[in-house]
Amino acid sequence: MDGHADPTHGFTEMPLTKANFELQRPYNVPLEERYSYENGIHKMWVYADDKPHDPNSDTQPRTEIRIRGLDYSSGVWQFEGYGFVPNGTSGVTISQIHGAASGATTLILRIYNGNLRYYDGDLVARDLYDKWFRLNVIHDVDEGKVRVFVNGVQKYSTNDQGPGDLYFNCGVYAAPAHISYYMESRWRDIKIFKK
Template sequence: MERSYSLLLLFLALFSLKSFNLLCSAADPTDGFTPVPLTEANFVLQKPYNVPLNERCSYEDGVRSLWVYATDKPQDPSSNTQPRTEVRITGLDCSSGVWQFEGYGFVPNGTSGVTVAQIHGAFHGATTLILRIYDGNMRYYSGDLVATDLYDKWFRLNIIHDVDGGRLTVFIDGEERYSTHDQGPGDLYFKCGV
């Protein structure tokens, strides 16, 4: 069987969203946040509609592996979107306040043009943030450079969304790498995967 590994991403199952309860300038992006426990009930796995979940996702030793092929179908037969295997985090009202996503990712060499994390929902457009990998580099949508040289190594990703202030901040391995205005209010939720 010929397999195309052009789109593959691993995320450690230690996904955590955090709600902000103390305004501070911190060395660690999680300082001042209260953890929000995530369970299987907090997220929905989305995958190509014509394949079983176990053919695009696995969970072993605390690591959730997600993969998709360029030739895969979208998540719904009536959709005209690109194929995906991703986690949609549910059950949280992220429409106000300050929220944080934290995950650990691993992107194999050769994976390019894939979204690894996003904040879905916005006043202007469908998303307020998309982080994509192109040739080992992370970009905000397909433009601004966020981080370089991410192939074949684990990295820690933190995204802080100050909804009321309209601000997004991205950290890689605890270091602030990017900050920008969001796309306005909306039905906001975090997604990660590929």
């Protein structure tokens, strides 16, 4: 961690089991055609012309892990995971905080051409293709702040979108525009913390 303070310091790790990992995928394909789990690594992929996760949804295609059972609406919560995005995957959300006072999400982190961005705007981190990186997202609901750390270094801070029924996701979820045909991310050592 290059001597940086650990963003999980002062937090308590919450118990996670397989039951906390709800997988969402295109509704018309078997899970194993968009997800694998081997040697502790969750691999998720999707194609631009895939169906949404539900036949009644008009959202973009996704294969995501939704952390279930640890929804929150107050306090200070943290997601930690080690992510990997292969070269060529672009225009895709790899991590999010779902829920907000207005709108569907509090935080969207997207990869565009190897760079991590807040939604499709502010640059969070550069040059993340083809390497494992540690992602920590801290949400202080009471203060209305979200902080993003990459490899132990705070890279971004922003106001949240107000309180709501909140939870963490990671995986691949196609952006509304400028997406690659094939999108993939891999995740390992996923943890949730609370202060």
